[in-house]
Amino acid sequence: VLEAARRRFAGHGYEAATIRAIAADAGVDPALVHHFYGSKEQLFVAAMHLRAVPSQLIARMVRDGPDRLGERIARSVLELWDAPQGQESGVVALLRSAMTNDAATRMLKEFVTSTVLGLIVDVLEVPDAAYRASLVASQLVGLGVVKYVVRIEPLASTPLEDLVVAIGPTLQRYLTEDVRVGAATAGD
Amino acid sequence: VLEAARRRFAGHGYEAATIRAIAADAGVDPALVHHFYGSKEQLFVAAMHLRAVPSQLIARMVRDGPDRLGERIARSVLELWDAPQGQESGVVALLRSAMTNDAATRMLKEFVTSTVLGLIVDVLEVPDAAYRASLVASQLVGLGVVKYVVRIEPLASTPLEDLVVAIGPTLQRYLTEDVRVGAATAGD
Numbered sequence: 531v532l533e534a535a536r537r538r539f540a541g542h543g544y545e546a547a548t549i550r551a552i553a554a555d556a557g558v559d560p561a562l563v564h565h566f567y568g569s570k571e572q573l574f575v576a577a578m579h580l581r582a583v584p585s586q587l588i589a590r591m592v593r594d595g596p597d598r599l600g601e602r603i604a605r606s607v608l609e610l611w612d613a614p615q616g617q618e619s620g621v622v623a624l625l626r627s628a629m630t631n632d633a634a635t636r637m638l639k640e641f642v643t644s645t646v647l648g649l650i651v652d653v654l655e656v657p658d659a660a661y662r663a664s665l666v667a668s669q670l671v672g673l674g675v676v677k678y679v680v681r682i683e684p685l686a687s688t689p690l691e692d693l694v695v696a697i698g699p700t701l702q703r704y705l706t707e708d709v710r711v712g713a714a715t716a717g718d
Numbered sequence: 719v720l721e722a723a724r725r726r727f728a729g730h731g732y733e734a735a736t737i738r739a740i741a742a743d744a745g746v747d748p749a750l751v752h753h754f755y756g757s758k759e760q761l762f763v764a765a766m767h768l769r770a771v772p773s774q775l776i777a778r779m780v781r782d783g784p785d786r787l788g789e790r791i792a793r794s795v796l797e798l799w800d801a802p803q804g805q806e807s808g809v810v811a812l813l814r815s816a817m818t819n820d821a822a823t824r825m826l827k828e829f830v831t832s833t834v835l836g837l838i839v840d841v842l843e844v845p846d847a848a849y850r851a852s853l854v855a856s857q858l859v860g861l862g863v864v865k866y867v868v869r870i871e872p873l874a875s876t877p878l879e880d881l882v883v884a885i886g887p888t889l890q891r892y893l894t895e896d897v898r899v900g901a902a903t904a905g906d
Binding site for chain 2: 628638639643665667680695699703
């Protein structure tokens with residue numbers, strides 16, 4: 531089922547891949563897939579070897595309100611990405627494949643847009659939430675690429691707490707302060 | 719010569735590829751390559767279809783001092799990356815290939831470290847300059863990936879001036895303010 535899911539997500543994109551079609555590819559009953567994985571998001575997480583379900587992670591992060599939210603996001607994401615010794619994190623593989631071929635690019639784009647950004651937009655009550663979320667995505671994706679894929683020093687070996695001090699306020703600013711020419715702040 | 723340069727940079731990395739070896743691969747005199755391209759950096763820029771020589775760009779950006787430097791970097795890089803209509807920017811191709819195979823990853827890493835980061839470190843008189851420069855690289859690489867490769871909306875179609883307002887202060891903070899646990903600011 532996971533192999534069928536990987537093939538269908540990569541070949542058809544996140545939106546068009548249905549649990550029904552993946553079950554048919556694997557020759558099993560769709561009810562079985564629903565029973566084991568629950569949702570399409572959870573099936574995607576399992577198929578891509580991700581170590582957390584984004585919607586649960588985001589719900590946990592925003593639960594405590596907007597105060598120091600950027601810092602909490604930075605810490606959670608870095609903890610998640612610091613893969614167990616000698617193992618390549620699923621995120622690295624996902625980023626690599628998303629850069630390599632157009633179908634995987636579309637898959638990542640649809641997954642990030644519909645699941646991750648969609649959730650942040652729903653939860654944050656700020657103007658321009660989608661733009662703010664995509665700025666957050668740009669810093670986190672860049673951190674992932676530079677630290678884990680290309681491994682540029684000294685960033686690659688910087689302690690997690692230093693990176694939280696550096697990146698946290700950036701994310702906080704993107705989520706709550708002025709990020710357009712002449713735009714009103716979130717508090718206005 | 720450019721084809722030989724591309725093959726040697728990708729196969730041997732930026733550091734190990736010499737003008738002498740590239741000239742030998744192309745069956746021409748090294749003096750000819752020096753005459754036409756000047757330096758290894760300029761040969762790399764031509765071979766990878768980049769639209770500016772990083773060392774010249776950085777020299778121009780830092781000429782006017784640290785005030786609003788982040789904003790100037792953001793604007794210059796975005797103007798550079800906004801490729802002419804219908805043409806894929808060399809940066810997109812470079813990012814793609816650097817994610818795909820290990821030799822290209824090493825090539826990009828060595829080029830960024832020795833040329834771009836090295837220059838910023840030389841020019842900026844702040845403590846922890848290499849770490850600061852790699853943080854700047856993480857935001858710029860992420861912007862490149864999210865805006866030009868994966869094309870996540872609304873970031874992909876956000877006007878350049880809005881992105882300068884969003885990204886500029888981030889880069890400025892990375893270059894001049896606290897970016898470590900308990901670290902002294904650049905002014906101390």
